[in-house]
Amino acid sequence: MRIIITRREHLDALDGINRFVFTLGEGMRKLGNEVFFLTHHIERDFSPLERWGVDAKYKAFSVPKPIKKVVIDWFFEGSKVVNEFFPDLIIMNGVTWIKSKAKKIAVIHGNGLDEAKKSKVNALALRFLYSRQDYVVCISQKVKRMASELGIKCHEVIPIPFKNEGFKYYPRDKREFILHVGTRGEKNVPVSIEAIRLLRERGFNVNLVIVGPAAHYWKEKFEYDWIIPKVVNDEELKELYARAIALILPSTFDTFSYTTLEASASGTPVVGSNCIPEEALIDGYNGFRINGINPNDYAKKLEMILSNYELWEKISSNGKELVKNYDYISISKRYLELASE
Secondary structure, three states: OOOEEEEEEOOOOOHHHHHHHHHHHHHHHOOEEEEEEEEEOOOOOOOOOHOOOOOOOEOOOOOOOHHHHHHHHHHHHHHHHHHOOOEEEEEEEOOOOOOOEEEEEEEEEEEEOOOOOOOOHHHHHHHHHHHHEEEEEEEEEHHHHHHHOOOOOEEEOOOOOEEEOOOOOOOHHHHHOEEEEEEHHHHHHHHHHHHHHHHHHHHOOOOEEEOOOOHHHHHHHHOOOEEEEOOOOOOHHHHHHEEEEEEEEEEOOOOOOOHHHHHOOOOOEEEEEEEEEEOHHHHHHOEEEEOOOOOHHHHHHHHHHHOHHHHOOOOHHHHHHHHHHHHHHHHHHHHHHHHHH
């Protein structure tokens, strides 16, 4: 089967959607399909092999523009490029109107749905665009609920494809710190810092490793010697997951967390907010769900994990089992089955 996987805006962004795009594409290719990646524009040249570990070809057909013009470009220029490849299947990440006889599956990741609620015009436009597709897939039950509130029907929930390869595991006595991954605003780094400060106040001599582009900013802002800032590549991050006692993730927006799956693949318990979809973080199974971003609530759950080795072992084992549900080959097969229905 000849498949085109699209990213509506730019394919060079270092984000979860592009990771989804290239992981799904690799799964499709391993199943014997011809896969091509198409995007409206890129803001900088990049290598999918270096960034995502996928030897992939892609094409951008325009330059950065406001979103309304991007959608228009897809109808005219994008459709033309798509039809030059004569695809059997188009998988869209970021819905557009593509004129093609190919089967079309639109994937809703959740980005932009909250904003669409604020505008009746935007909500109407999204409903119209999704109605033009053969199938609409949501990546989690949470996203399905968000879409339903806008009057958009998800035909099926299919979780994100996860490549569970290269993740390490160390026993509890080889683990040294609490890990926080991500430094964008919605990741709420100060909540993690205050939670660890509370733990240390209670006698737990534990450090906090912060990973992300702005990690050093938070070290300089708070000046605690137990904050360890890191900017790392994928292999170094996998080592950190395996060395962490737990992952703290007090996010205020998360439609599906690769970070949660990566931690679980390493046998690392997750203490995260209830913004994380319930499929990825099951309370008491692969970690704990916290209602809100009160640092004391996170500290209490981390204290349980730090104090109880038997509990840690159970949650660690459960996490490694949970990620088997997200195998990228199995997820790719389900998309192919949809295309054949």
